[in-house]
Amino acid sequence: MNQPTLCPRFEKAVEILSKRWVSFIVFQLLSGPKRFSEIEASLPNISGRLLSERLKELEVDGIVNRAVYPETPVRIEYSLTTMGHALAPIFNEIVNWSSTWIDASKLNSDEQESN
Numbered sequence: 001m002n003q004p005t006l007c008p009r010f011e012k013a014v015e016i017l018s019k020r021w022v023s024f025i026v027f028q029l030l031s032g033p034k035r036f037s038e039i040e041a042s043l044p045n046i047s048g049r050l051l052s053e054r055l056k057e058l059e060v061d062g063i064v065n066r067a068v069y070p071e072t073p074v075r076i077e078y079s080l081t082t083m084g085h086a087l088a089p090i091f092n093e094i095v096n097w098s099s100t101w102i103d104a105s106k107l108n109s110d111e112q113e114s115n
Contacts, residue, residue, distance in 0.1 A: 016061055021046050021054050023091075026063065026080065030088055033067070033079035063087075 017023055021043065028034060028042050040051055055078055058064035063084040069075040080087075 016063070017087075019054070019057070021050065022058065025051070025054055025058065026084060026087055027091055029064065029078060029080045029084065030091060033077040035075065035077055039078065058084075 017026075024043055024046075025039060028039055034042075036048075036051070036055075039055075040046065040048060043051070046054075055064055055066070059066050062081055065079050065081050065084075067077045067079065069077070
C-alpha cells in the first residue's frame with residue numbers, strides 16, 4: 001500500500017499549532033483582543049516568560065498581532081490576524097469533536113492518575 005507523503009505546509013501547520021500552549025493562546029484570542037495579563041490569567045499553568053515567548057513566535061508566524069497604545073501606562077493588546085482568525089473553524093470543530101467523544105466524567109480521574 002502506498003503511503004501518501006506529507007505536505008510540507010501541513011507539517012509546518014502542525015508544528016506551529018502543536019507547540020506547547022499555542023493552541024490555548026489562540027483559543028483565548030478567538031474571543032477578541034486581550035492584554036498579556038488577561039491571557040496569563042486565563043492560562044494559570046503557563047509562566048509569564050513562556051507566554052511572552054509563544055506570543056512573539058505567533059507574531060513572527062503571522063498569527064498574532066501586537067498593538068501598542070501610547071497611553072500612561074502603555075497598553076499592549078494581542079489579537080489574531082486574519083490568518084489567526086482563519087483557525088476559528090478548526091477550533092470550533094475540535095470543540096464539537098471533544099463534546100461528542102471525550103467523556104467528561106473521566107477528565108478528573110485521568111488528571112488524578114497522572115499526578
